[in-house]
Amino acid sequence: MLPLNADNKMNKLTSYTEAISLIKSEQSIMVGGFGNPGTPMTLIEGLLKSGVRNLTIIKNEANEPGIGISRLVEKGIVRKLIISHLGLNSRVIEMMNNKQVEIEFHPQGILAEKIRSGGAGLLGIITDIGVDTIIADTRKVVDFYGQKAILEKSIRADVALIHAAAADTLGNLCYTKTAFNFNPLMAQAADLVIAETFEVLEPGGIDPDHVHTPCVFVDHVVHVENNPRLYGVLAHHVL
């Protein structure tokens, strides 16, 4: 691990403890990941132990029972989930049905675009997805050049927790395999962006053509261990 350097504003390598201490109760928090890949498991562990509560979490899904953000929901520290689906998490579905957590569903790609739009400094997007369904009942529906359309508002958050395959000390990130998913979008869409990574490189360690998230979006890089307990293959998903 590279030395932390508080004097150098260009060095974003931050200790795990310090990074977690920046997250407060009542905040809205975007969490990368689609299933296990790209879910910032170590940062979530930190959040679990930090004592924060009343969180709004924005994520693709709620992971599976006992894993990732499901643990935050199960602990009762999540007030609201803004999410695409809960298909693999019967425990959170039950909590939703019991009104122990508020859920706001969006079509998956629209959730992605709302977040991307927030990160891109746009106010929102215009789409025809869902115009003929019950989701239109709770959306702003307009006529757009003769076509029924939904105006979807951008989403931004106080904090984004990102899992990157590698980072340099300036905060440039790259992702691998199916662990991209929501990470590059969320990394642009929050006021405080904390990225965990297994590998920290010196500036120049990532080919400038292969940077997936330019460093300007990232506030803190946290070097974490590739702990098999958190990041290993889930046996029940192997054929």
Next chain:
Amino acid sequence: MLPLNADNKMNKLTSYTEAISLIKSEQSIMVGGFGNPGTPMTLIEGLLKSGVRNLTIIKNEANEPGIGISRLVEKGIVRKLIISHLGLNSRVIEMMNNKQVEIEFHPQGILAEKIRSGGAGLLGIITDIGVDTIIADTRKVVDFYGQKAILEKSIRADVALIHAAAADTLGNLCYTKTAFNFNPLMAQAADLVIAETFEVLEPGGIDPDHVHTPCVFVDHVVHVENNPRLYGVLAHHVL
């Protein structure tokens, strides 16, 4: 160069002549590039010689006099330019002033987003850029959650001409340096996508993490020569 294989639908390597023959008069054509980098110079040469006319060209800028799409405009085969600026092209500015070519200006990042939105299957974007300026006079201005906002419609085109640093025969593309610019956006936003490249690889030749445009968006890959006359350093821009 790899062999062209008409029998294999998964092999998108196409001859220069055949690719150019697919472009017709009256079509709308997106052209990648910002200055020289990323401008598909060889495909533009082909267009210049092909006899097509009455084109609508969508590009960041009109290159410089005698270069790239400026040659198409100068030849009089461009009816309309949808563009961000003409700052480096006094010749095209003059043609605009003489009404020899119609120009539609957009803020640069909004032009990028309109194209991206077209490629992403969205109807448009919502932005506050330009709300207090004369451009709002010709836009759809609405109140969006208490804020003055412009509804910008997506742009798609009949054809996109792309310059990629490398491609595989499936049509996966990657870009380099400042030659990304509008290319990855336009590569998603047209019905017919033709990419020229200096380097053609077998499938697997590009690391799946480093593919910038997934092959599903690309119809034809044309292997072109890195001709210094077309792609060399412009002496007048070196300090």
Next chain:
Amino acid sequence: MSYKQRIAERAARTVSTGMTINLGIGLPTLIPCYLDQEVQLLIHSENGVLGAGKAATQENAHPMQIDAGGGYITVNKGASFFDSATSFAIVRGGRLDIAFLGALEVSEKGDLANWIIPGKFAPGIGGGMELAQKARKLIVVTSHCTKKGQSKLIPECTLPVTAKKCVDMIITELAVFEIKNDELFLLEIARESSLDEITEKTAARFRIRGKEIPEF
């Protein structure tokens, strides 16, 4: 052969070389097992991969490489990984030749309901709404009837729809239907079934073209 395998085997024959397809969770993921070896295609999974290969085994499963259902996958040469915005740009941009989805109900005009049973079942929307609305061809692969024996093909959906007029083809263990211009046509009958059985078990009105109905 189970009824699911029967459906998957027939569905596999709708796919040809050069296509890009998306496989919904569940039954659709069986389809690749029945593909002709000669068929070269691209499998898209909405979690951000194009060019997915066979399911991974204990030996080659990579913890960061799954499909949208959570199963570990391999990838073929020429695969690419990307974020969820690009993944759905592929979907909404109309780049999927076929999407295969399951169904709770399909109306005779091609409305699909598969995401919510109000008060009972609401796991969320996921990618289904976009797949249903934007794939060039939407093929529903499903058991012909519910577990209670009720026809899934009905005149009008009673559940909230995923998308209207989106279904192009329906493959069940008994029959293959297509929907053209808001009309349902019976295309093929399973060799184990009969027109009588299909008529009895299908609440939706359907038409037949020509005299002979091919078997599958």
Next chain:
Amino acid sequence: MSYKQRIAERAARTVSTGMTINLGIGLPTLIPCYLDQEVQLLIHSENGVLGAGKAATQENAHPMQIDAGGGYITVNKGASFFDSATSFAIVRGGRLDIAFLGALEVSEKGDLANWIIPGKFAPGIGGGMELAQKARKLIVVTSHCTKKGQSKLIPECTLPVTAKKCVDMIITELAVFEIKNDELFLLEIARESSLDEITEKTAARFRIRGKEIPEF
């Protein structure tokens, strides 16, 4: 030292370590020449690069590596390249600590006009509107007066604006101004100039804080 160098030298002192800045075409591109060697910063260019370095020479110019003005550039370690959507996500997302732009007119409330003189000069919008509207701090670097000797700082813009109330600071060869809460303040006077000269050549109303006005 030319008046442009004088302005660039003063502008360079607004930049400190850790900042991300964007340099408009023309005068702003002179600013890096006057930066303290100790200052570590990121230069963004809207054509898709973060971490631009010095201008390239005949020896190291790469045909695919330019800035938004077309000049060949080098890049520093830790640079990144990206598409135009991401580039303006940086701009509109408020990630630029400072953008430096030229001006045709600046109003005393901070409206900027620099993109069009109707009927005379209309090279298009480019990235200016987004830079003006969304940079955290917008510093105008410009000659104090037009070539015809008219003040560029005026009570109200006469030309179509690029953005309203966007300018935070104005650096000319004669003076440094800031705009706070819709009011223009004279902060510094060039050592070659005087309050009298500035008063004479400035059409906009401005205020002075305290008694002493520092020199630069």
